[in-house]
Amino acid sequence: MSLPVKKIYIDTRFKNKSSNSNSDFKFQLSQTVQLPDNAICFVDDIIIPHSWYSIEDYNNKMYVRQLNDNGSVDDRILTIPTQNHTGQTLAAAIKSQLQSAFGSGMYNAVYNERKGTITITEATANVTFMIFTDDDLEVKDDWQGVTYDKNNLKSMNDVLRNSGTTKVGSEFESGFIDLLNVHNLYMRSNLGGYSSIGPRGESNIIKKIPVTNNYGYAIYDSVVAAHDYIDVSKQLLSTLEFKLTDSRGNVVPLHGSNVSFSLIFSTMKEEGILF
Numbered sequence: 001m002s003l004p005v006k007k008i009y010i011d012t013r014f015k016n017k018s019s020n021s022n023s024d025f026k027f028q029l030s031q032t033v034q035l036p037d038n039a040i041c042f043v044d045d046i047i048i049p050h051s052w053y054s055i056e057d058y059n060n061k062m063y064v065r066q067l068n069d070n071g072s073v074d075d076r077i078l079t080i081p082t083q084n085h086t087g088q089t090l091a092a093a094i095k096s097q098l099q100s101a102f103g104s105g106m107y108n109a110v111y112n113e114r115k116g117t118i119t120i121t122e123a124t125a126n127v128t129f130m131i132f133t134d135d136d137l138e139v140k141d142d143w144q145g146v147t148y149d150k151n152n153l154k155s156m157n158d159v160l161r162n163s164g165t166t167k168v169g170s171e172f173e174s175g176f177i178d179l180l181n182v183h184n185l186y187m188r189s190n191l192g193g194y195s196s197i198g199p200r201g202e203s204n205i206i207k208k209i210p211v212t213n214n215y216g217y218a219i220y221d222s223v224v225a226a227h228d229y230i231d232v233s234k235q236l237l238s239t240l241e242f243k244l245t246d247s248r249g250n251v252v253p254l255h256g257s258n259v260s261f262s263l264i265f266s267t268m269k270e271e272g273i274l275f
Helices: 087-102 134-139
Strands: 007-011 024-034 039-049 061-067 073-079 107-112 117-122 128-131 171-173 184-189 205-210 218-221 236-245 260-267
Touching: 007 024, 007 236, 039 205, 061 087, 073 087, 087 107, 087 117, 117 128, 128 171, 205 218
Parallel strands: none
Antiparallel strands: 007 260, 024 236, 039 218, 039 260, 061 073, 061 128, 107 117, 117 171, 184 205, 184 236
């Protein structure tokens, strides 16, 4: 049986109306395609606008504990505004949320341009504080604030490079803040033989796309190796489903920007994979 199609061009401008977004969408083929045995597919000519923000609703939470001089604790979950931040605006947003939660004049946050870090200080000398790491939030049970989902923290610790064991004190200095914290996009799909293993054990990733351009620019990616194929032997293609996620499995929002790419079909014999 020969290949019924060599290429399928995907553009989210023509996604199904039932699609959730341009990064979580369905694409209905104009005709059903039956692929033969030993058919393979390459994802090529990818164009994705880098239009997601440094802080989105999946990484905008700070889990803070204030330890008061009378021995009591006050645990708060702060929500940082969703937008594309600079170091200065992120520090200002953190300061604003801390003062809103604990009182005006209680905290300060400053961005150090030379080091690329944000330093948070308690200004009254009457209390100490801690910013919980993901490790402690997922394991320990001493949180005394509103409940949260341990399996979906939505924390900004990756941005602050805050990891390991939570430290108590009157000052916190972040690591080098990671405002470009999506380093790779993972294209997931119902296309393929589920022969890959993702960073979190996923089996439906068909392409890893390095984020090679900054916010406001387009990311381009193409086939770079003959072994980067998807086994689509004997598949019946009708409605294709795609998601673009980060390494944690969060769908990365593109805020209306469109994605396009090509699916190139071949056989193992044609590519010299099967002799």
